[in-house]
Amino acid sequence: DTGVSQDPRHKITKRGQNVTFRCDPISEHNRLYWYRQTLGQGPEFLTYFQNEAQLEKSRLLSDRFSAERPKGSFSTLEIQRTEQGDSAMYLCASSLSIAGANEQFFGPGTRLTVL
Amino acid sequence: GESVGLHLPTLSVQEGDNSIINCAYSNSASDYFIWYKQESGKGPQFIIDIRSNMDKRQGQRVTVLLNKTVKHLSLQIAATQPGDSAVYFCAEGITGGFKTIFGAGTRLFVKA
Numbered sequence: 001d002t003g004v005s006q007d008p009r010h011k012i013t014k015r016g017q018n019v020t021f022r023c024d025p026i027s028e029h030n031r032l033y034w035y036r037q038t039l040g041q042g043p044e045f046l047t048y049f050q051n052e053a054q055l056e057k058s059r060l061l062s063d064r065f066s067a068e069r070p071k072g073s074f075s076t077l078e079i080q081r082t083e084q085g086d087s088a089m090y091l092c093a094s095s096l097s098i099a100g101a102n103e104q105f106f107g108p109g110t111r112l113t114v115l
Numbered sequence: 116g117e118s119v120g121l122h123l124p125t126l127s128v129q130e131g132d133n134s135i136i137n138c139a140y141s142n143s144a145s146d147y148f149i150w151y152k153q154e155s156g157k158g159p160q161f162i163i164d165i166r167s168n169m170d171k172r173q174g175q176r177v178t179v180l181l182n183k184t185v186k187h188l189s190l191q192i193a194a195t196q197p198g199d200s201a202v203y204f205c206a207e208g209i210t211g212g213f214k215t216i217f218g219a220g221t222r223l224f225v226k227a
Binding site: 002004031033040041042043044045048050055056091093103104105106107108109 | 149164
């Protein structure tokens with residue numbers, strides 16, 4: 001257990017439905033990341049927060065995706081009008097931005113299946 | 116649990132042997148490199164990292180080698196154990212940056 005938790009661990013939804021995932025990072029970590037991972041691939045960067053500010057979004061993140069970190073603590077990732085291609089593992093990671101340190105701690109992920 | 120990396124390259128080693136997993140990275144500007152281990156149903160777990168001002172770094176039973184000339188990274192695991200069976204990913208980044216780019220994984224299978 002890395003100290004990063006994600007909820008739910010599994011989500012099955014029908015195409016067109018909205019889903020929301022939650023990530024609770026390690027409490028003192030100011031950086032939070034979202035990744036997507038499909039079978040046979042490494043995690044792909046989606047977006048990044050420094051405290052409550054969303055500083056970067058990947059082109060992979062279409063308009064149907066939105067992420068928030070309202071108080072600089074937990075974060076949510078929402079997918080609207082889900083498509084079958086959204087089926088993947090969604091990973092959250094956190095880190096502490098001190099000089100020279102970039103170790104990210106990953107949560108267990110949320111497995112999304114879109115039917 | 117979920118199976119990670121169904122179509123990944125696989126390295127099969129006998130318990131007690133040493134394992135070497137290789138990775139080619141893509142960005143010449145990257146100066147920070149990490150190896151992660153991912154078991155089924157879990158997120159990636161940090162193993163060891165190395166900065167570009169070094170060519171070798173050792174941890175507990177693991178050694179990472181960096182060859183910047185050919186943009187190659189390797190992970191050596193000594194006395195491989197069944198618990199080392201997992202998918203291993205190399206990743207690259209830039210000091211002070213935030214984006215970590217993961218490479219293709221390798222599945223390590225340890226035969227008892």
